[in-house]
Amino acid sequence: MKVLVYGSLNIDLIFSVDHIVKPGETIASGALSRGAGGKGANQAAALAKAGMQVYLAGKIGADGSFLTELLRSYGVNTDHITVCGDATGQALIQVDKKGQNSIVLYSGGNGAIRVEEIEKVLANFGSGDTLLLQNEINCTADIMRGAKKRGLRICLNPSPLDEKALRLPLDLVDVFFVNEIEGAALAAAGEDRQDYGAILDLLARRFPSAEIILTVGKEGAYYGRGEYRAKGEITETPVVDTTGAGDTFTGYFIAARYRDFSVEDSLGLACKAASIAVSRKGAMEAIPLWEELNAGKIHAR
Numbered sequence: 001m002k003v004l005v006y007g008s009l010n011i012d013l014i015f016s017v018d019h020i021v022k023p024g025e026t027i028a029s030g031a032l033s034r035g036a037g038g039k040g041a042n043q044a045a046a047l048a049k050a051g052m053q054v055y056l057a058g059k060i061g062a063d064g065s066f067l068t069e070l071l072r073s074y075g076v077n078t079d080h081i082t083v084c085g086d087a088t089g090q091a092l093i094q095v096d097k098k099g100q101n102s103i104v105l106y107s108g109g110n111g112a113i114r115v116e117e118i119e120k121v122l123a124n125f126g127s128g129d130t131l132l133l134q135n136e137i138n139c140t141a142d143i144m145r146g147a148k149k150r151g152l153r154i155c156l157n158p159s160p161l162d163e164k165a166l167r168l169p170l171d172l173v174d175v176f177f178v179n180e181i182e183g184a185a186l187a188a189a190g191e192d193r194q195d196y197g198a199i200l201d202l203l204a205r206r207f208p209s210a211e212i213i214l215t216v217g218k219e220g221a222y223y224g225r226g227e228y229r230a231k232g233e234i235t236e237t238p239v240v241d242t243t244g245a246g247d248t249f250t251g252y253f254i255a256a257r258y259r260d261f262s263v264e265d266s267l268g269l270a271c272k273a274a275s276i277a278v279s280r281k282g283a284m285e286a287i288p289l290w291e292e293l294n295a296g297k298i299h300a301r
């Protein structure tokens with residue numbers, strides 16, 4: 001099985017701050033660093049670090065070549081990343097002293113995907129392969145429809161959630177990765193984001209054949225499909241930077257399932273990988289290697 005991630009690549013500008021800046025306030029940053037990010041690129045990196053054969057399709061500007069080099073060093077196939085006239089996507093990230101973040105995005109190349117390019121990429125994949133999408137590029141609905149026609153299994157992490165994500169052809173999705181805010185919005189659960197069981201029930205009813213994975217930060221992750229439910233717990237680690245934790249979880253859950261781990265073990269491994277990621281600075285660079293998880297048993301096919 002090949003995994004195609006069709007998604008974003010960003011240059012992350014990370015400002016270490018005492019607290020997230022408030023409206024009208026100017027604050028000093030204790031440190032500034034430039035890192036590799038973008039939800040698509042992070043999830044592709046997580047899959048590769050977990051030992052999967054992964055392809056990333058997306059767009060960068062001339063300033064983004066360090067991203068493709070880094071991704072290649074992790075084993076990601078970057079043949080479907082093209083260079084456009086715009087800048088590479090940029091993420092202005094504030095990380096406070098508790099490791100929480102706040103992100104402003106400039107889409108750049110991530111918003112420059114053209115419909116006619118999609119088929120050329122999808123032609124390299126087929127039945128039995130998996131497509132993983134987020135919500136940081138344009139043309140996502142076209143990619144979903146094209147992939148379904150070719151028999152790919154579609155995983156969607158509709159993040160960052162906006163009106164556009166809610167209008168996607170969600171009935172084509174086989175696996176959803178959502179946090180409590182995204183889950184509540186997709187389930188139309190109103191403001192009651194804390195009742196995770198109710199969110200899962202609503203989502204499982206709305207998408208009866210889909211797998212739903214609901215990540216809830218320190219409270220771990222929940223899984224639902226039809227009537228079946230499972231839960232994974234995080235591993236306690238010091239929180240340095242939560243950026244990319246969800247991306248790490250998503251890549252690792254897919255990889256663990258592919259390696260024949262049970263749903264429960266896959267949730268546990270993905271939570272563990274995300275826990276390690278939050279104990280380190282940065283997004284893509286913070287994602288651990290499979291070996292660091294001490295998974296104990298590996299069922300590579």
Ligand code: RIB
Pocket residue numbers: 008010011012036037038039042090091103136243244245246247283284
């Ligand atoms: O999920 C984390 C990512 O979100 C960051 O790397 C940033 O680039 C934004 O896309």
